[in-house]
Amino acid sequence: MTSQVTSADISGIPARSDLAGRPGRPGRPARELRHRIGIVQALANGLTLAWRNVTQLKHSPEKLMDVTLMPIVFLILFLYVFGGVVAGSTHAYLEVLLPGLLGQMAMFTSMGLGTALCEDIHKGVFDRFRSLPVARSAPLLGAVLGDTVRFCVVMAVLTGFGSALGFRFHTSPLEIIAAYALTYVFYLAVCWVSVLVGLVAPSPETVQGISFIWTMPLVFGSSVLLSNTSTMPGWLQAWVKVNPVTHLADSVRALTIGGPVGTHVLYTLAWAAGIVIVTFPLAMRMYRRRV
């Protein structure tokens, strides 16, 4: 086991001379210690902890029930409630709605992450992780990467069920892949907001409430449900225009059913980057303070 510490020494920094020759126990060679934890190890630790989350899902697949049913319920409800009024027919509306719902679900699915994280902290599982020689960011990284499975289920169910209802792609496979990749990138970004909420919330029960407050205006004050926003009042149009969820929904629409992509993809990526740049350091700081 002693060798495992040295073999994983990817930072390549030799032992500081003043730290060399620390006392080991009699009969046991003094072990060589790493003095910092590199990014490669952080990723490896993150993946191990993501494996933990995925294994949990494997043991209790009922945890995937929400992400399986939510897309179906939203699709059916919105399609048949608004379809006729908004687009004249449900079939025409499906082309508008499905790409929009991908964006909406990116927001809603990320909410579960905050609750799970808050529970982990309260249960003390994180104490053990933090007392191990693993990267500080690994537990958070693992939580986000592990949650990917849930969102993949959402995208698959939404696309599959939408296709069964008559949705058809009008673009090249490359554009379709780009649409899903963009949605996934945006999802990863908002996950960090959810992580932050999970760290700030006083208890797991409160996470959901806080999450709704910030997701609702973003999800419904956007072009998720309709591509034509000209009938909205001016202030709302202004909000919709800057809302990253609008840019995501419009990008996915253009990339799946055709039409000009414009600057929407760039804006979406810029927003995703901006969200991570702001929330990741904040989350790490809260994590250090909170746990």
Added chain:
Amino acid sequence: MGAAVAIVIKAEGLTKRFGGTQALAGVDISAESGQVLALLGPNGAGKTTIVRVLSTLLRPDGGRASVCGYDVVRDAVEVRQLIALTGQYASVDDELTGTENLIMICRLLGTSRRTARSRAGEMVERFDLADAAGRAVKTYSGGMRRRLDLAASLLGEPEVLFLDEPTTGLDPRGRGQMWDTIREVLAGGATVLLTTQYLEEADELADKIAVIDHGNVVASGTPTELKALAGSQTLAVRAMDRSYTQQVADAVALVIGTQPDISTDTGLVTAPISDPALLAAVVRLLDDLGIVAAELALRLPSLDEVFLTLTGHRTEDAGAGAESAMRNGRAA
């Protein structure tokens, strides 16, 4: 570090405040290589806070602490490679199986997938968890969880092991098993910091005890020194036939020379004695009188009594029902 005896755990003047509560008020402790140091104190005394500081989970407000010469704040990365923590509320993942928990920790320590699997296999055998290894931890008993937690903390072959209340909440049988397991671990030679609310536990396992109260070390020494400080042992006798309780009390008074306490509820007669040989004298006298004892024992002073002696006040956490019952039965 050229000294013949290496100080492995060292804390000097540790302070920590949570809001209005002074959790640590200048704690000094130290343990030598291979020693088992027990922190003894009631709930809220600051034991867990000390462990959290030493295991790099919490920054102290003031003072310094080091493990194997590495500062727990400045050299936290190094310290984490040397320590392992077994939490008060066993910090294993409920939803994973025992084996999966162990594999996860191994992988986090940088072990290859194959080695992690075989290490996990060895550990479940060693800690008597083989039958349950494939089951989710949430189905485990309290004792099994603690054993798994301990197994997980040994995967990294730590120099220093923190055992935070390893038997709290276990029934007496589970506690005895856990002690046996811990003794095996101690034979491996790691330096151990153990926190406990039970003097008996510290007595069973530790080389050195520090009594903690209100964030201070109020006394420290070997278990024998501490018990001597806390005063004598307690003789407890109960007659099989309750109607002989007064005669028992008289017999005890005759042997030890002071009047014992009598619990009218239970018929238990108790008295502090300093010379264990007096027990034999009491046995002989009762025998001569033809009184059959249902219970006859020498007890260690309870934590409560140690506390009373050392701090002049009772442990404020009355938690354990047995302790408060004893307190009532033996009004000082």
